[in-house]
Amino acid sequence: MTDPLNRRIVLASRPRGRPSAADFRLEAIPVPQPAPGQVLLRTLWLSLDPYMRGRMSDAKSYVDPIAVGDVMGGGTVSVVTASQHPGYAEGDIVLCRSGWQEYALSDGTDLRRLDPEAAPVSTALGVLGMPGMTAYVGLLSIGEPKPGETVVVAAAAGPVGSLVGQIAGIKGCRTVGIAGGPEKCRYLLDELGFDAAVDHRDPAMAERLAAACPDGIDVYFENVGGAVWDAVLPLLNAFARVPVCGLVAHYNDTGLPPGPDRSPLLMRAILNRRLMLRGFIVGDFAAQADAFRRDVGGWLKEGRIRYREDVVDGIENAPDALIGLLEGRNFGKLLVRVAAA
Amino acid sequence: MTDPLNRRIVLASRPRGRPSAADFRLEAIPVPQPAPGQVLLRTLWLSLDPYMRGRMSDAKSYVDPIAVGDVMGGGTVSVVTASQHPGYAEGDIVLCRSGWQEYALSDGTDLRRLDPEAAPVSTALGVLGMPGMTAYVGLLSIGEPKPGETVVVAAAAGPVGSLVGQIAGIKGCRTVGIAGGPEKCRYLLDELGFDAAVDHRDPAMAERLAAACPDGIDVYFENVGGAVWDAVLPLLNAFARVPVCGLVAHYNDTGLPPGPDRSPLLMRAILNRRLMLRGFIVGDFAAQADAFRRDVGGWLKEGRIRYREDVVDGIENAPDALIGLLEGRNFGKLLVRVAAA
Numbered sequence: 001m002t003d004p005l006n007r008r009i010v011l012a013s014r015p016r017g018r019p020s021a022a023d024f025r026l027e028a029i030p031v032p033q034p035a036p037g038q039v040l041l042r043t044l045w046l047s048l049d050p051y052m053r054g055r056m057s058d059a060k061s062y063v064d065p066i067a068v069g070d071v072m073g074g075g076t077v078s079v080v081t082a083s084q085h086p087g088y089a090e091g092d093i094v095l096c097r098s099g100w101q102e103y104a105l106s107d108g109t110d111l112r113r114l115d116p117e118a119a120p121v122s123t124a125l126g127v128l129g130m131p132g133m134t135a136y137v138g139l140l141s142i143g144e145p146k147p148g149e150t151v152v153v154a155a156a157a158g159p160v161g162s163l164v165g166q167i168a169g170i171k172g173c174r175t176v177g178i179a180g181g182p183e184k185c186r187y188l189l190d191e192l193g194f195d196a197a198v199d200h201r202d203p204a205m206a207e208r209l210a211a212a213c214p215d216g217i218d219v220y221f222e223n224v225g226g227a228v229w230d231a232v233l234p235l236l237n238a239f240a241r242v243p244v245c246g247l248v249a250h251y252n253d254t255g256l257p258p259g260p261d262r263s264p265l266l267m268r269a270i271l272n273r274r275l276m277l278r279g280f281i282v283g284d285f286a287a288q289a290d291a292f293r294r295d296v297g298g299w300l301k302e303g304r305i306r307y308r309e310d311v312v313d314g315i316e317n318a319p320d321a322l323i324g325l326l327e328g329r330n331f332g333k334l335l336v337r338v339a340a341a
Numbered sequence: 342m343t344d345p346l347n348r349r350i351v352l353a354s355r356p357r358g359r360p361s362a363a364d365f366r367l368e369a370i371p372v373p374q375p376a377p378g379q380v381l382l383r384t385l386w387l388s389l390d391p392y393m394r395g396r397m398s399d400a401k402s403y404v405d406p407i408a409v410g411d412v413m414g415g416g417t418v419s420v421v422t423a424s425q426h427p428g429y430a431e432g433d434i435v436l437c438r439s440g441w442q443e444y445a446l447s448d449g450t451d452l453r454r455l456d457p458e459a460a461p462v463s464t465a466l467g468v469l470g471m472p473g474m475t476a477y478v479g480l481l482s483i484g485e486p487k488p489g490e491t492v493v494v495a496a497a498a499g500p501v502g503s504l505v506g507q508i509a510g511i512k513g514c515r516t517v518g519i520a521g522g523p524e525k526c527r528y529l530l531d532e533l534g535f536d537a538a539v540d541h542r543d544p545a546m547a548e549r550l551a552a553a554c555p556d557g558i559d560v561y562f563e564n565v566g567g568a569v570w571d572a573v574l575p576l577l578n579a580f581a582r583v584p585v586c587g588l589v590a591h592y593n594d595t596g597l598p599p600g601p602d603r604s605p606l607l608m609r610a611i612l613n614r615r616l617m618l619r620g621f622i623v624g625d626f627a628a629q630a631d632a633f634r635r636d637v638g639g640w641l642k643e644g645r646i647r648y649r650e651d652v653v654d655g656i657e658n659a660p661d662a663l664i665g666l667l668e669g670r671n672f673g674k675l676l677v678r679v680a681a682a
Contacts, residue, residue: 264591
């Protein structure tokens with residue numbers, strides 16, 4: 001019997017534009033052994049998220065770049081397979097940031113224990129994790145939706161957008177989701193209870209969005225940018241709020257679009273309609289973690305919130321899955337099942 | 342003796358780009374007589390403000406357009422010359438909105454009585470009026486400056502910018518003013534106590550602004566747009582706040598600048614640096630009028646705030662003065678002395 005290997009994905013090169021398989025490299029190294037005070041973690045679930053594209057670049061961003069040759073970072077749910085740490089025992093399931101690899105060591109400081117009885121542990125990477133909390137704090141603390149207002153969100157079938165729409169619905173808003181393709185749009189209406197859904201691949205997307213928002217838009221939760229933002233901006237009401245959470249349509253951009261320069265138009269819209277745009281990342285709102293888990297955990301138990309996972313098997317398939325995520329190929333929270341529990 | 346005439350300026354045509362004298366027309370009509378319940382007002386001071394350019398256009402804006410042929414609107418300080426209103430007596434000085442004319446009628450609903458003993462009555466159009474309150478609410482309620490932060494304001498020798506800088510100084514911030522020409526810059530430093538001043542006509546403006554802001558910019562009070570905004574954006578710190586109050590550099594624009602389209606850059610900056618941009622007009626904050634008058638009135642009495650007026654004599658000179666205002670020709674709060682008190 002040979003020693004087990006730790007298969008991992010490292011950043012092979014910085015992509016220019018759309019990442020390709022050649023930007024990643026699969027390596028296999030010996031599984032490390034925990035020193036006193038450490039645990040050995042085996043990855044069960046790896047979360048794939050749009051922000052990872054930013055970490056592959058060295059441009060200034062809200063996340064630090066990953067060095068070429070380093071393991072791709074990412075949130076994981078892992079099981080403790082060996083422990084030299086007094087606080088953790090073999091078999092404990094934890095939320096951690098092991099990244100794109102099958103095994104990792106930890107000194108325990110970055111771990112949060114999960115209760116598999118409370119909810120499926122994969123939800124700690126989705127509806128009850130970073131994406132869920134992103135939706136919660138961005139919508140409620142920045143968007144501040146009021147009953148009767150119209151809330152629009154793009155990437156609405158994804159883990160952030162789907163929760164934005166459902167929370168807005170719970171708060172009494174008219175909810176309009178934008179997603180790619182008729183299947184996702186049906187899901188928004190039939191499963192998630194959105195009031196309207198618009199397919200961003202429809203050539204008449206802007207007109208359909210306008211028709212879905214007869215009273216204009218009061219909160220636009222910005223996940224994507226690009227053509228969707230162009231369609232949203234003219235519909236924003238006076239005093240509309242725009243939490244800016246992501247711009248996935250631009251993450252593979254290699255330059256600026258051709259002219260004219262429309263940035264003065266945007267500034268004039270901000271002035272004339274007294275818009276509020278505010279960028280955020282979930283870590284800025286760590287103080288709300290308890291409120292988030294209480295509220296969203298409660299809605300989930302009451303059946304008022306649904307979620308969907310899109311599962312890919314095997315760490316070796318993570319690169320292609322991330323490439324697809326940036327093109328909207330996933331349907332629901334994208335997870336890599338690295339090992340069975 | 343002939344009956345007195347009411348000389349007034351009407352909008353003759355909608356300007357395309359920079360307004361010209363031909364867009365205004367001086368008329369003289371009989372002075373009206375007050376009916377029961379009315380007062381006749383003689384204009385003493387007319388305020389000229391950048392927002393007036395917006396009202397000359399029929400483009401959608403935060404102000405309604407003036408109809409061609411109508412009297413140009415505007416805030417005034419006037420004296421009651423005849424009263425059929427029980428609440429007002431001949432000689433009362435009031436704040437009103439008579440617009441660009443020597444006489445006007447009022448039923449009293451739009452009047453606020455001024456106390457000439459408390460402060461020069463012209464200040465009701467400047468430091469203690471709409472421009473002053475614009476600075477106060479925009480800086481404090483949207484900018485939320487904290488001691489030690491860097492606050493930058495353009496058009497800093499004007500009535501809004503000069504107060505933004507002085508209030509920020511009172512709040513313990515580093516204050517950087519941007520103004521046109523060495524004389525205005527000296528005024529910012531020597532008279533208003535700004536920590537640094539940058540001449541926007543200096544070809545090295547962007548470098549000088551960066552040098553004046555060694556710790557970046559935490560609050561940028563946006564009055565102008567254009568090249569100043571381009572210089573400010575790269576210097577904004579994470580979590581910077583941008584109250585968007587005006588865009589005077591763009592008010593005479595007839596189209597968009599050539600490409601590339603930089604609006605995605607702006608959205609990415611908002612996301613990556615978690616910026617907050619928010620447009621506002623002073624009327625949105627009417628509830629703060631008492632706090633404004635108490636605070637700024639107090640600072641003025643204590644000598645902690647200074648102001649400067651730029652006075653033009655005669656209603657017939659208002660058009661040229663407004664054209665100059667849009668080019669930064671004024672130095673201080675621009676007022677037309679329509680009649681002596």
